[in-house]
Amino acid sequence: MFKMVQGAIGVGKMLFFSVFTAGFLRYPNVNALVADKPASCDDISGKWYNQLNSEVEFRHGNGFQLHGTYGSYVNTAQTHGNSSSADATRGRLIGFIKDTALGFTVVWDTSSTMTSYTGNCYVDHERGTVQIRAAWHxxxxxxxxxxxxxxxxxGQAVFTRQRQQACF
Structure with a gap:
């Protein structure tokens, strides 16, 4: 069963400086249907998508640990205008989450490259959605x-549970 969840945007503690501007980010402005339990940052396990349609899958480990995989479509989508899972650049991730603050590093499989993300999980009670907003290096x-x-x-990234409109 689904219901609409309404309220105010929850604010977490910032672990890393960041500047986020609404004009830079494009994602659907729709009211989301969520399961009977309210949207929450308590468990971020599962698939998330950023504004470039890259896909991250988080799994909670012991305590505060995060593990998972990351598939980036940035080079494929910019070059070819579309993407498929076979074209993704893949990497493994490890990190930590405590309360709403999180940080993780992706070690890319095909190069001597790493990307680290630091940010927060936020609940938008009006839309019943959860976002992860992070700065990356x-x-x-x-x-x-x-x-x-x-x-x-x-740069910066916004991850949601639903695919977003890519903005290149």
């Missing part, structure tokens, strides 16, 4: 000190 191998500036990229 991607680090890739550089063979010379002179090129070290090329090795770090930063």
């Amino acid at each position: 991607l680090v890739e191998r550089q063979d010379s000190l002179a090129d070290s500036w090329k090795g770090v990229r930063s």
